[in-house]
Amino acid sequence: MKKLFALLMVMTALTSLVFAGGNNEAGTSKGATITLMQNKPEIDGALKDYAKIWNEKTGNTAVVKSVGGSSSITLGQQLKADYAAGDMPDIFIIAGIEDYKEWEGIILDLSNEKWVKETSVAFTKDGKVYGFPVAVEGWGMAYNADMLSKAGIDPASLDNYEAYRSAFEKLDSMKDKLGIDSVVSMAAGPEMGWVTAHHNFNSLLSNGLPYGDMSVVNQLLKGQVDMKRLNEYADWVELLFKYADKAILTTGNYDAQVGAFATQKAAFLHQGNWVDPNIKAANATFKMAFAPHGSMHTATDGIFVAAPSFYVINSESKNIEAAKQFLNDMVFTQEGQDFMVNKAGMIPAYSNVKLNPAGQLSKSVQQWAAEGKVYSWNQYNFTGDFRDLTLAPIYNQFANGSIDKAKFIELMKKAFEGLK
Amino acid sequence: MNKQRKTNLIFWLFLAPVLFTFIMVIVIPFFMGIFYSFTNWSSSARADSTLQFVGLANFKNSFQDPSFIYSFIITSLYTVLNVLFINAVALILALVVTSRLKLKNIYRVGFFIPNLIGGLVLGYIWQFIFNNAIPALGNIIPVLDFLSNPDNLVLSKVGSSVTALVIVGTWQYAGYIMMIYVAAIEGVPESLFEAATIDGANEFQKFKNITVPMVAQAFTITMFLTLVQSFKQFDVNVSLTAGGPSAIFRGTPLFGTELLSLNIYNTAFVKNMLAEGQARAVVFFVVLVVISVIQVSINKKKEVEL
Structure with a gap:
């Protein structure tokens, strides 16, 4: 009896091996x-x-x-x-x-x-x-050009914190006239950590620095925080969160965030050129392009391309x-x-590839790149763990209004100091 | 070959496929998992990826991680709420569909159907309800205006998000538990109720003194099922809240509704610490076994035999 059982087990095992082998064999000889x-x-x-x-x-x-x-x-x-x-x-x-x-x-x-x-x-x-x-790929602040010209804002002027602050204020006061719900479409919900803790975070790491400059990254990885840079960055985050639609900001997903921009319910979108197909699918026809991030008080004339x-x-x-x-x-x-x-x-x-993509935002990225006005992507020098499980909840707390700017700065500083 | 042998052969022949699968996908991975929890295993091709024993380091690190402790607390809270809600709702539904009600079979099917929908799909459906449908309701009906205020979004606060998880958990699971109660209630001999009616007992007395003791066996099963189900909750957690919104625990910002399974998953696949995730899974297993053994033995004492 025992022998029979053993035989059965061996046979079962062998059969599965034979079947498994069959699938792979086809490959090597011809194609x-x-x-x-x-x-x-x-x-x-x-x-x-x-x-x-x-x-x-x-x-x-x-x-x-x-x-x-x-x-x-x-x-x-x-x-x-x-x-x-x-x-x-x-x-x-x-x-x-x-x-x-x-x-x-x-x-x-x-x-x-x-x-x-x-x-x-x-x-x-x-x-x-x-x-x-x-x-x-690249991202900056995608803007609705038609809306900005209606509001009398020159997109070329948007390259520092102060310019963005006054532009956001002006657009906010014209909400009814422009038919928008909020100025900027921003997401910081639990699923959207990649918008805040990956993309937005990169403003802190590379905005205004020469392409490939790792000085800020290396300092942060050693636990040294440039407080002036972090303070200016926190102002920028606060500005984005303040003028965002609160429902999209705290619980919205990718579709909700991009949808608000594509349906002209927001004048700015914090995303990259990968939204082109989504915007096309929403039949949006208005003119759009990228403007630089305003994470610093000095002008930073370039978007993040890599x-x-x-x-x-x-x-x-x-x-x-x-x-x-x-x-x-x-x-x-x-x-x-x-x-x-x-x-x-x-x-x-x-x-050697001479073709050009059709999307408006992709064209905008190409244009910035052709002019050489680009900043690098440095966020991937931090582990996924650090971005998704340490930083993302801090942004989410700030977006929910559970913590204020001072606490946000303190928690960010603490997170970096924990890296060394 | 005598008859005894032949029966034996058939027995093993029929058992072999199941046994083979059980050993391959449950038994072997289980022991491999325990083995890995004492190593630095990472399932990657890192330059320094030789397998080494690290003793109890994975367990030690787990208990020093605030997010793991927080997950334990929030999972316990969720489990208590979920077990209470599911069983209360299921029992009420069972009483309703065993009473003299027209179309009761249709109701039974209706209450059971949510259980047939996968947890991930269910989570996304309810996420839409909480994030879009409820605020839209506030826009339409002036009295419910407060619902459309973004500050009142159900999934934007930890407390209400846990409640949301309980609501969805109950909606999904109450129908299934109801079926077990229905079977138990229908098994109670009619003669007991007739005798009680002659003695002049009212409906509540009949429920308390006949139905409850007679279905105690079902309580053992349903409590066990709901307890284990709630403790292991993963799919609804991922799709409904994705662990959010964030909270601050012991000064560390972390995910506010990250239940244990999700915490283990994030440790393994976001933190890239597969061995530590495995260690947490072992802790999780031990805790779950201890709690369910205690629960079953308490419930067993309350059962009555006719």
Whole structure:
């Protein structure tokens, strides 16, 4: 009896192994199969269409998996689960140095790839290229140009705290005339920590500094706080929260925040050029562009532009060549370029790509970048833990009105001092 | 092969698929989890990612983290409220649908249906109700004007957010618990009620002295189910409040409605400390076992056999 049982168990185990093996075998000999995991659900459809075209041209198959959409369900979590299961994708996304450290052992050196020469924003470490920039993105204060001209405000003047304060005050007094509910569409709810503790936080880190300047970041990481900079930043946060719609600010989600701007219920939007498809879907036709953040009293003439995420190749992958080809084809084939710019609406990070995205805000980012008026994205030099679990609740407290500005400054200072 | 052997073979043959699955997805991961909670496991390809034993460090760090302690407190509070509300509502519903009511089967189905909707979907539906529908109601009806004031948004304060979690939890689970009560109430012999009626007992006396003792067995089950369900609450928590709004506990700003499961999840996947998350899960498991054993043994004493 015992023998029979043992035999049965072995057979069950073997059968499942055979079935599991069957799926993978198809890949290696003829067309290879690569798995790509990325974090933009909004381009999932376009990417899958492109993968189909790529399959027809090369005979290789690319399986696209998209994870993401809120700060509680992220790509990083899926990668951890897949890594533990021994099912790591061949191409996946990292967002910066903290992610790089997480996967350091399996990220392939791509220094000798053809696309490296065409871009200036690849992810590099110690002189070696590791990450393929997915796109260029940027954010500032998106404004409704029609509304500002109606209110007699020149967007070019908006580049410091004082200019924003008087502009917000003026717009606030003209609410009824302009038909708006609030001046700025800002979100600081529990799901929207990425707007406050990632994007807005970056104003403190890089606004007004030369591109790539890490001085403020390094100081904060050592627990040293520049109180003048933090005080001015707190003024800016207070200003944004004060003139925001309180319902959207405290409990609204992404749709509510972008919706208020797209339906002309707010004159400003604190988001980046990735909202273009959402605004298009809402049939908004007014003119819009980006203005710099006013987080400082001195003028800061530039917006935050960078490549936010990078494709990296898993060095343990069996199909490294196919994965490399997939990335190269995206840059050097007509279909690949068409996917990046026209289908996915992204700003290309490659100089050989001559197409331009159609979205107004994407064009605005390109314009700022062309003029060289850009500040870097430094928020990814802090861990996700620090941003999402330490800073986000502080912003939320301030937005709810549970704490005042002095307490906000005190808690922020304490949080940084806890870093060393 | 004699008959005894044949029966045995069939027994194991039918059991094998379930047993195999149970061992693979419950037993092995459970013991692996306990093992990992004593290591620095991170499931990543970090440069320094060799597996090392760290003793009780993960447990020590957990108890020094204010967010873990806070989660324990808020989860206990939520559990007490949720168990009381679900059972009270379920019992009332069960009494209603076992009385002489027209269309009672339709009511039974209606009350049960929320249980068939997934918790994530339910959370998003109720988030819409709390964030959009209720304020809109305040705009339409002048008397309820205060509802449209952003200061009164249900999900903008910790206290009312916990209440919201309890409301949604009750809405989701009361129908299911009601079904258990219905089965128990219908199992009470009619003759007891007839005898009581002849003795001149009124409805309340009948309920207190016959129904309650006779369905005590059901109380054991429902209390256990609701207790465990509330303690383990995760999906509604994620989708309805996402842990927010924030609160300040012992001088540290943290998420105000982050129940234990969500706290474990955030520790593992946002803080990237999988081993520490696992340690918290072990603590969570032990606490849950102790509490439910106590609850079942207390309830068992109150049961009566006919």
